[in-house]
């Protein structure tokens with residue numbers, strides 16, 4: 001029986017449709033995730049004079065660059081070695097030999113970070129051997145570091161690629177460390193390494209550094225792309241505008257310890273550091289979003305640094321708590337849908353719970369067993385989490401069904417949520433990657449105490465804006 | 481404008497940075513236009529050199545992104561891993577009218593999200609299931625297309641067999657498209673493959689109702705920012721009937737019935753000349769190239785069309801030109817003093833590296849350099865009609881070359897893509913995206929020129945450019 005447009009329009013909002021939608025096993029519709037090499041080149045962009053290089057077909061690289069440029073409204077340099085049909089048959093050795101030579105001569109990088117597109121992975125190119133042969137052929141100087149990571153897109157997502165590339169870079173640079181303990185080496189012991197993770201809000205890095213500044217904790221950001229993806233307009237373009245100095249990264253293991261501010265995007269990197277860097281405590285944690293998780297971060301890092309939390313920082317914290325209590329009434333009891341990468345979603349949910357907000361639909365495209373367990377625990381820990389359900393490994397067409405059958409007041413996630421939010425007639429607060437339909441969101445931190453204030457501001461003011469726009473004369477009030 | 485000699489010197493200097501082998505390759509793609517010299521053209525449509533930072537995309541982008549993606553009542557499956565479909569999800573601005581998720585599937589990302597097991601065991605079974613699931617969840621789809629990503633072609637899947645079987649099962653066309661990204665050297669082969677798939681599976685499978693002698697198809701207008709709607713308005717104003725658009729805001733039926741029109745009017749020659757040639761050979765439908773940018777070219781194009789029809793249309797054309805020119809002259813009067821004399825460097829895809837030149841010239845601007853991401857010889861041949869001696873031509877320009885050219889030639893405006901935009905804006909150069917119209921548009925037709933002019937003025941004369949240098953650094957301080 002054929003249905004009419006009107007019938008289908010109604011039908012896709014029903015419980016019956018939702019059931020059918022959740023029954024699908026094969027097709028994925030509007031998943032909020034990208035592929036591995038995007039994460040890999042993102043990690044690479046956080047190092048000084050580093051050129052991300054994708055071994056494989058060129059189309060992917062064009063996509064990554066466009067995608068990142070749209071989110072940041074910044075240039076994003078990455079080369080591809082443009083494998084085509086013949087390379088599919090014979091392998092990509094010649095592409096690497098010629099590609100490395102060209103990239104090196106033309107763009108003069110101090111480091112080339114190589115990842116792979118699907119094509120190279122499917123045909124099984126041996127990066128290690130190929131890079132070795134390129135060196136033998138004189139494509140690149142003997143000592144030019146070329147860390148590489150296999151980043152097959154049929155495994156994991158962009159956060160997996162971030163992890164693999166970061167680990168490869170750190171491993172490669174670590175091996176270049178001179179064993180002698182220099183004077184500088186002893187100075188380093190007071191430094192703490194911070195790994196931001198696949199974090200699309202560059203201002204987060206600046207916020208962390210600001211907080212650590214108040215606390216008097218010296219730090220080294222590993223994969224610091226804040227100056228690369230938020231570079232000043234001066235009238236002159238430079239391809240390399242910042243990043244973690246390679247020398248510092250080489251000696252990173254001599255620092256006091258390492259904290260990663262995301263778990264799922266840093267698993268292998270942290271494991272590597274724990275296993276290979278001597279006397280170097282390292283761990284990862286959920287991103288410091290909201291007051292509680294930021295407190296966790298502050299506590300952990302002061303423990304690691306062996307200092308007590310400064311009055312100054314407590315003042316800074318107090319201002320955020322003030323903002324939270326001032327605005328609590330606008331969030332308390334409100335129902336939310338949240339989607340994105342696991343770490344971010346965990347952070348947002350934790351923040352909502354501490355504000356008395358009620359996460360209802362919590363959705364991620366990926367997510368390990370550990371993530372699921374920890375998220376369930378978080379939700380169970382709060383009376384405001386009782387109505388929530390976690391959907392790990394789902395997509396935004398599922399989300400639409402959830403919103404239409406079990407409505408909420410607001411959605412939080414990246415720009416791709418805008419269709420579902422529109423159909424459900426609720427505001428979308430943009431946190432995550434990519435944000436391509438609003439300006440400057442990446443310039444505001446969403447972590448740390450300032451991040452908490454920002455999230456409160458956006459969420460509450462969006463509600464109030466709605467209220468004002470939709471009030472009749474009688475209820476259109478000055479005071480809100 | 482540079483002299484031919486100056487241009488040549490600049491090219492030579494820029495080439496110096498390359499390793500020898502790459503220099504020899506790249507120098508064939510760079511030239512200064514010289515009318516008297518018939519052998520001075522650039523080489524094109526060959527592989528990009530590895531490692532140089534080309535802006536080019538892949539065949540999948542050309543098929544899914546350009547040709548197939550805009551067909552709104554067909555569900556396009558990005559078949560393979562998740563990435564390709566993610567990046568091409570609603571990032572081209574090919575607008576479509578219809579109810580999203582009901583009879584319009586343009587702003588969607590349907591993916592088979594390949595996992596390791598699919599690579600190892602093949603994805604055919606999964607694909608079959610996907611097609612049934614989609615058909616169940618979106619009953620008003622009029623067909624499906626399978627857009628193959630790189631891995632599909634490497635693991636030996638038989639998507640043709642799946643398509644054949646499921647076409648029978650669901651009673652709607654399921655079209656396999658072999659547009660794996662490693663095929664060819666750019667988006668271009670993807671266009672061709674996509675055209676061929678339409679030829680083999682879609683075209684001529686339905687008859688056009690209510691035929692008239694003025695029925696035309698508008699080919700190669702993807703409705704970027706509403707371009708095709710503007711084009712349709714313009715063509716219908718002179719009495720022609722746009723029965724089919726390829727493929728902006730298109731329905732499957734439009735493609736099926738196209739061989740019943742009287743004339744194919746093509747805009748983006750690069751991406752759809754194949755289907756025009758096919759319809760000419762098979763159905764005897766003539767085709768004609770037009771240009772929808774700027775009043776001069778629009779008027780020229782309308783007259784060209786008039787010639788192919790009767791006096792009735794011819795008279796309409798003259799009336800329409802006379803009527804619309806009033807507004808056009810006003811626009812020119814308003815903006816020419818603000819942007820006239822400014823120099824532009826272009827670098828785009830398809831047809832825009834030549835087609836937009838007239839619009840710039842209508843405003844008194846001058847194009848001093850242009851090039852194609854994925855042009856062929858015939859594109860560069862056609863470009864000659866648009867440019868003067870001394871214009872620098874760059875094919876598949878590398879990021880390095882483009883930067884150097886802009887530094888040395890110092891245009892007032894750079895008009896290219898998202899990957900280029902912020903490089904030049906950091907230099908303090910006004911810039912407009914010419915693929916997406918920088919989230920503005922439409923630029924086609926009479927109405928489009930007004931917007932185009934406003935946008936170029938805005939880019940060039942934005943007061944923000946005056947903020948770049950602080951006063952303590954300005955000369956004389």
Ligand code: SF4
Nearest residue numbers: 035060118153563564
């Ligand atoms: S999924 Fe594979 S082929 Fe597609 S963009 Fe990612 S790496 Fe490229």
Ligand code: SF4
Nearest residue numbers: 748751829830831832
């Ligand atoms: S410029 Fe032409 S070929 Fe390129 S995407 Fe646009 S319409 Fe297509």
